[in-house]
Every structure is written in C-alpha cells, then in structure tokens.
Amino acid sequence: MNDVTPAEARAALADLDRNRVELATSMDAPFLRHFAFAVTAAVMMLSATSPKLIGLTALAMLGVVAILRWDRNRYGVFVNGYRVGKTFPVTIALLVALIGSLVVAARVREHGEVWIGYGAAAFAFVAALAASYAWQIVYKREMGA
Amino acid sequence: MSGGLDPLIHPPARLQVMGLLAKVSEIEFGRLRDLVGVSDSLLSKHLAALGEAGYVDLRKAALDGRQRTWVAATLAGGRAFSAHLAALQALAGVGAG
Numbered sequence: 323m324n325d326v327t328p329a330e331a332r333a334a335l336a337d338l339d340r341n342r343v344e345l346a347t348s349m350d351a352p353f354l355r356h357f358a359f360a361v362t363a364a365v366m367m368l369s370a371t372s373p374k375l376i377g378l379t380a381l382a383m384l385g386v387v388a389i390l391r392w393d394r395n396r397y398g399v400f401v402n403g404y405r406v407g408k409t410f411p412v413t414i415a416l417l418v419a420l421i422g423s424l425v426v427a428a429r430v431r432e433h434g435e436v437w438i439g440y441g442a443a444a445f446a447f448v449a450a451l452a453a454s455y456a457w458q459i460v461y462k463r464e465m466g467a
Numbered sequence: 468m469s470g471g472l473d474p475l476i477h478p479p480a481r482l483q484v485m486g487l488l489a490k491v492s493e494i495e496f497g498r499l500r501d502l503v504g505v506s507d508s509l510l511s512k513h514l515a516a517l518g519e520a521g522y523v524d525l526r527k528a529a530l531d532g533r534q535r536t537w538v539a540a541t542l543a544g545g546r547a548f549s550a551h552l553a554a555l556q557a558l559a560g561v562g563a564g
Contacts, residue, residue: 326470326472326555326558327558328558328560332559332560332561334479334482335555335559337479337482337483338482338483338552341483341486341487342486342487342490345487345490345502391530394495394530395531397498398495398498398499399491399493399494399495400493400494400537401490401492407490464490465490
C-alpha cells in the first residue's frame with residue numbers, strides 16, 4: 323500500500339470529525355425523553371424506599387425498555403450510558419447521588435418518617451433530569467458538536 | 468502500510484465506519500450507510516471484510532415489525548481503530564482527541 327501523506331491523514335481525520343458531528347447533532351433528545359428518564363429514576367427510587375411500593379420496580383424496568391426502544395427507533399443508534407468516555411463521570415455522579423439518596427432515605431425511615439420515600443423520589447427525578455441533559459451536552463462535546 | 472496504519476481500516480469508508488462505531492454501542496445498518504454515504508452493497512462488503520477480521524459484530528433484531536441489522540465494534544476492532552487513529556494523528560501532526 324502507498325504511504326499516506328500528512329495532508330491525506332488530515333483529510334481523513336477531518337472526514338471523521340464531520341461524520342461524528344453529524345451523528346451527534348442528529349441525536350438531540352427532546353424534553354420528553356429526558357423527562358421520561360427522570361420519571362423512571364423517580365419510580366425506581368420510590369419502589370426501593372417504600373416496601374409497599376416494591377411492585378413499582380417492574381414499572382420502572384418497563385420504562386427503561388420503552389426508552390431504549392424509542393432511542394433505537396428514533397436515532398438508529400444505541401449509546402450505553404455507562405460507556406467509557408467523557409460521559410462516564412456524569413453517569414457515576416448520578417449513581418452516587420441516587421445511592422446516597424437511598425442510604426439517607428433508609429436511615430430516616432428507620433425513625434418512622436414514611437414520607438422520605440417521596441422526598442427521595444423527587445430528588446431522584448431532579449438528579450436524573452439534570453444528569454440526562456448533562457450527559458447529552460458532554461457527549462456532543464466529545465463528538466466535536 | 469507505514470507508521471502503524473492498519474490497511475484494513477484505512478480505506479475511507481471503513482475508517483468512517485470504525486470511527487462512528489468507536490463512539491456508539493451499536494448503530495443500525497441504514498443509519499450507518501447514510502452517515503458514511505455509501506450504497507447498501509458497498510457497506511455490506513466493507514462490513515464483511517471488517518467482520519472477517521473480527522473488528523465488527525453484526526446482529527439482526529426486529530424493531531417495530533421490521534428486521535434490522537445492528538453493527539457494533541468488537542474489542543479487537545476498537546483497539547485496532549484506536550491504534551490506527553493514533554498513527555493517523557501522528558502523521559497529520561495533531562494531538563490525540
């Protein structure tokens with residue numbers, strides 16, 4: 323194979339960047355997508371902090387499946403939220419926030435404060451909504467968009 | 468091929484394919500075709516070559532009543548692309564990105 327010149331290498335890299343930007347800009351999720359993710363996180367948290375609502379876990383799982391199907395159908399792409407890349411810290415931050423909330427909720431409920439499940443769910447909603455938007459911003463930046 | 472470049476990945480369409488796969492978990496065949504800007508048959512040939520080398524995996528799954536093909540890079544493919552990209556960047560005189 324002929325040697326590649328620096329100009330050819332730069333052209334190849336420029337094409338790569340263009341394609342990635344095109345992909346990233348086409349994947350702007352509407353508000354409803356972020357909202358659905360946040361609702362799923364809230365439902366999951368509610369089911370985890372209130373023993374009587376444990377059945378909501380199945381609803382949350384269905385929500386996750388529905389969101390993934392929607393993503394694949396709309397974008398023709400699936401990007402794993404746990405992917406290694408610049409988005410990983412966002413995912414970890416959300417996990418830490420949710421697990422922390424779960425631990426605090428468990429401690430508070432030991433003292434008979436049954437409302438805590440709803441408070442934790444509200445926190446999970448806000449944290450997941452913020453993380454969903456942040457993840458998208460960081461991913462697009464990583465792709466050069 | 469010179470300087471660590473992978474001759475299997477270097478053809479422009481294959482480079483674009485691997486470059487996109489490096490940033491997603493998997494992508495639908497039609498979406499990939501549109502982004503790379505080649506025909507169905509040409510993309511199939513490229514994917515066959517990359518698949519034979521163990522760089523990509525293809526799977527078929529139904530979505531909304533239609534059978535679709537999903538493409539993902541393998542671990543080996545990801546590594547090969549990273550090495551090729553680094554070699555390209557070194558040749559172009561740009562930093563890693």
